[in-house]
Amino acid sequence: MKLMTNLMCVFNVKHSGPLILAVLLTACGGDDGEPGNPGNPGGPPATDISSLKVEVGAVTLTNGVATVNYSVNNQDDEPVVGIPSSTYIAAQLLPQGFTNAGNSSQWQYFTSESCTTTCTGELIDHKNGKYSYTFSAAFDGMNEMSYMPGATQRIIIKIGGDSLPDGTALPTTNQNFDWQDSGAPAYTRNLIVMETCNTCHNDLAFHGSKYNEVETCVTCHSEGKVSSNDNIFPQMIHSKHLTGFPGSLADCQTCHADDETLTENMNWARVPGMEACGSCHTDINFPAGEGHPAQVDNSNCVACHNPDWTMSVHDGGNDEALAQFNAQITAASLSGTTVTFSIKLTNPETGEVYTDSVDKLNFVSSLGIETNWGTSFDYSSNSAKRLTISSDAPDSGADGIYTYQVTGLTIPAGSETDKGTIVVKGSICANGNQLADCELDTSTALVLQASHEFFDTTNLTATGRRVVVSNETCSTCHVLTQLKKHGGERNDAEAQCQLCHNNFKTADETAENPQATTSDYKHLAHTLHAGMRSNYADIKYPGDIGNCAQCHIENENGVLTAALPLNSAVQPLMLNDGSFTSPTAAICSACHTSDSAKNHMTQQGAVFMGTEADATAGTESCATCHGQGAAADVLAVHPIQ
Numbered sequence: 001m002k003l004m005t006n007l008m009c010v011f012n013v014k015h016s017g018p019l020i021l022a023v024l025l026t027a028c029g030g031d032d033g034e035p036g037n038p039g040n041p042g043g044p045p046a047t048d049i050s051s052l053k054v055e056v057g058a059v060t061l062t063n064g065v066a067t068v069n070y071s072v073n074n075q076d077d078e079p080v081v082g083i084p085s086s087t088y089i090a091a092q093l094l095p096q097g098f099t100n101a102g103n104s105s106q107w108q109y110f111t112s113e114s115c116t117t118t119c120t121g122e123l124i125d126h127k128n129g130k131y132s133y134t135f136s137a138a139f140d141g142m143n144e145m146s147y148m149p150g151a152t153q154r155i156i157i158k159i160g161g162d163s164l165p166d167g168t169a170l171p172t173t174n175q176n177f178d179w180q181d182s183g184a185p186a187y188t189r190n191l192i193v194m195e196t197c198n199t200c201h202n203d204l205a206f207h208g209s210k211y212n213e214v215e216t217c218v219t220c221h222s223e224g225k226v227s228s229n230d231n232i233f234p235q236m237i238h239s240k241h242l243t244g245f246p247g248s249l250a251d252c253q254t255c256h257a258d259d260e261t262l263t264e265n266m267n268w269a270r271v272p273g274m275e276a277c278g279s280c281h282t283d284i285n286f287p288a289g290e291g292h293p294a295q296v297d298n299s300n301c302v303a304c305h306n307p308d309w310t311m312s313v314h315d316g317g318n319d320e321a322l323a324q325f326n327a328q329i330t331a332a333s334l335s336g337t338t339v340t341f342s343i344k345l346t347n348p349e350t351g352e353v354y355t356d357s358v359d360k361l362n363f364v365s366s367l368g369i370e371t372n373w374g375t376s377f378d379y380s381s382n383s384a385k386r387l388t389i390s391s392d393a394p395d396s397g398a399d400g401i402y403t404y405q406v407t408g409l410t411i412p413a414g415s416e417t418d419k420g421t422i423v424v425k426g427s428i429c430a431n432g433n434q435l436a437d438c439e440l441d442t443s444t445a446l447v448l449q450a451s452h453e454f455f456d457t458t459n460l461t462a463t464g465r466r467v468v469v470s471n472e473t474c475s476t477c478h479v480l481t482q483l484k485k486h487g488g489e490r491n492d493a494e495a496q497c498q499l500c501h502n503n504f505k506t507a508d509e510t511a512e513n514p515q516a517t518t519s520d521y522k523h524l525a526h527t528l529h530a531g532m533r534s535n536y537a538d539i540k541y542p543g544d545i546g547n548c549a550q551c552h553i554e555n556e557n558g559v560l561t562a563a564l565p566l567n568s569a570v571q572p573l574m575l576n577d578g579s580f581t582s583p584t585a586a587i588c589s590a591c592h593t594s595d596s597a598k599n600h601m602t603q604q605g606a607v608f609m610g611t612e613a614d615a616t617a618g619t620e621s622c623a624t625c626h627g628q629g630a631a632a633d634v635l636a637v638h639p640i641q
Contacts, residue, residue: 054175064138079129102298321430367426382504503571580615
């Protein structure tokens with residue numbers, strides 16, 4: 001087929017003779033000619049393009065052959081003209097139960113046609129941001145599939161990844177359009193959104209980064225298109241997440257987030273089937289009856305696995321029971337080396353205050369306090385002071401607010417005006433959706449989300465030790481209460497982990513990358529997510545490791561906390577031979593491990609494995625070039641989104 005474009009008539013009237021002028025006027029659609037194609041809109045076409053918006057106006061069928069009419073604009077709604085290449089994918093949807101009782105709806109692939117220098121079908125660039133593509137033939141019979149009048153159809157338009165003739169780069173863009181030959185579709189299949197995927201993955205894209213929308217993925221990874229059923233989208237995507245997944249595999253709503261705008265919202269619970277369920281429950285062979293009563297097909301699945309039951313065993317934790325208990329630090333202060341604090345226990349669902357002290361509440365499995373001191377030097381000791389209040393009677397209190405003391409904090413001279421951090425952690429017991437006596441055999445222990453408060457010598461304070469990551473950013477990938485370390489109870493990433501994982505932890509000076517051997521939190525988190533730690537080699541971080549904003553938050557001035565210069569409280573890396581690496585170099589060299597990178601840092605005043613005096617002398621000049629607004633600002637040279 002051919003690539004069709006509009007003809008534009010350009011001539012100089014002043015130097016044209018009468019005959020030539022008449023011919024040209026006729027050619028351009030004069031009084032006796034055919035109407036011309038749509039002209040350019042008012043204003044120039046887009047030249048500044050950071051994103052593309054594709055809107056499909058309509059799909060028409062002529063003798064069964066589809067023509068899709070669409071427009072392309074930039075982020076400012078300016079028309080994009082002269083797109084050099086495009087791809088068009090077509091499929092139709094078989095409704096739920098169509099192929100057999102109990103089967104979910106499924107996409108049925110027809111074709112993929114492309115335009116580069118030539119087209120499989122026919123493309124018209126109307127030169128005003130509007131385009132029309134006519135497929136090469138009728139869908140009926142393509143890929144040995146029958147076109148079903150009245151069924152929901154889908155067209156995917158893929159553009160970008162190349163440049164306009166003037167060199168303007170076009171970002172890769174996929175746009176799906178669902179339709180019926182009678183108009184808007186009455187039904188379509190959408191279970192998840194790409195934004196959910198990209199909370200862990202950054203700009204997830206496949207096949208040379210051409211395809212970056214889940215609607216595209218499910219359209220092609222469908223039965224009759226892929227060579228193996230293992231590559232049908234539900235089976236494929238489940239199996240790929242079986243290893244290295246940072247949360248509980250039982251928590252289906254990590255990916256299948258509850259979203260009422262999705263036409264197939266909660267499909268994972270409503271329509272159980274061997275194909276999707278078996279891709280996670282790999283120890284079951286449904287047809288053979290291995291690990292489960294034999295099932296010939298999916299028609300009987302929902303008889304036992306109704307939506308309520310499915311959701312109850314796949315929620316990754318009992319949120320309803322957890323919502324019935326909250327432990328709140330209401331006061332805390334330091335006197336000498338003793339922290340005095342008060343705690344209040346409530347049921348947020350009802351507003352009830354639990355009037356008994358925690359050691360008398362039979363549904364509390366454990367409740368503990370951890371605290372450390374110091375904001376000017378990232379804590380004064382290598383381990384938090386602890387108190388288990390679920391087994392200890394309070395010092396005083398009544399009617400739901402009880403007071404306790406933690407003794408023996410380390411308070412270095414001169415730090416009395418610093419602040420401390422106090423964390424409450426623990427677990428409760430539940431039977432179903434209700435809190436229950438932990439002694440009952442039917443009870444299950446549920447881990448609480450730990451929380452923290454800052455305090456000084458008089459009371460609680462709004463700020464304390466710097467917070468550079470948040471539970472919210474960590475929770476985009478992890479369910480924090482399901483982290484396996486320390487029984488799961490130490491799960492407050494904002495403040496709790498750092499109480500013990502601080503600069504007192506040493507690194508192995510003999511290691512190729514010492515930072516990958518210390519449990520100092522900042523080095524631990526960086527090297528762990530980068531897959532650099534030998535005992536966590538199977539970790540495959542799903543995002544771009546250079547995107548600091550995936551975990552880091554902004555400070556009170558709106559600046560990402562990964563920016564230079566570092567906070568003055570950041571201490572050098574301590575190695576187990578008694579040497580030290582200066583703070584900025586220790587952070588940066590965790591990822592930038594090459595000799596050339598370290599030489600560059602050394603030339604700028606960094607100290608590797610030197611004396612503590614040298615490592616804290618402040619000779620690093622990294623911020624000169626890599627600080628905020630500088631030529632190589634770390635916020636600009638990292639792929640931060």
